[in-house]
Amino acid sequence: MFTGIVQAYVEVSKVVKKTELTSFTLTFPTDLLKGLKQGASVAIDGVCFTATKIDDKQVSFDAMKETLQRTTIGNIKEEKYVNIERSFKIGDEVGGHIVSGHVHGMAEIMGVDTSIPNNHIITFKVPHYLMKYIFPKGYVALNGVSLTTVDVNKTDNTLTVYLIPETLKQTTFGIKETGELVNIEIDTQTQTIVDTVERVLAEKNISC
Template structure:
């Protein structure tokens, strides 16, 4: 599990493609590399990966076909910077919200408004995810725990305000219009919405 507080953004060192599998490596800083073992869980742009190999400060991961198809990892390039978070440890502070690293889809950046001390970014959501997004609710975008400022159900968009600290600590500081990001909706919200969708029609039928 993760907290959505990005520890750093780091460069992709290598990408190796094979049928149905992509292996890639990232150069880790000493702070994030500390006590990292093969088999450890790491969030990379919001996607949960398992460490397969460590060579000094170069850390290797494998991405399967489903991950390549459903997330931005499918278009990963050498030199690209990605958000990194090590898995949460027992007793650690949860500064954001609980994130599983199981991405539900991708959203597209359709507008960026640069204000004096904030960036307001508008995202276009996949149709099937918009029902899980509410004003002031949590959402994870590229692994970062963020608060939804404005959810438009009709347009299937959401807006997020980024403070300088978040822009400086994550890849959102250099995102541009047209970029895609990984989306993980809040699990509690998803369970509530799905449960109501399933049970409410049954309740209404029984009470006609």
């Protein structure tokens, strides 16, 4: 499990594509290597991966067909950058919200607005089937970053977030551009509530 507080963004140093499998290697900062062992879980752009090999600062991972089809990892390239977060331990501070690393889909960046001083505003186009779980002031994880939704337009299937300078410094959102795709994971508590209410209403033949 993760908290959505990305610890760094790092460079993809190597990508090897095989049949229905992609192996890739990231260059980790020294401070995030402490205690990292083969088999450990790491969130990479919000997707939970298992470390398969550690060679000095080079940490390798494997992505299989399902992950390649449903997440941005399917388009991973050398010399690009990705967000990383080590899994949290019991007792650690949860600064964002609980994130599983099981991505629900991909969202497209529709616009980046920097016209307001010290404000970095990004609007995303979200798959329509996820919009029922997204509300203003709710939680969402985008490329592994725990963010609060500010504006939600359920007609256009869009959500908007405001990013503080610290988020821009610590994550790839400081270099993201319009048209790029990001991974999205909705808040599981919100999903559970919405699905439960829908099921109960359906059982009582009440439309919502």
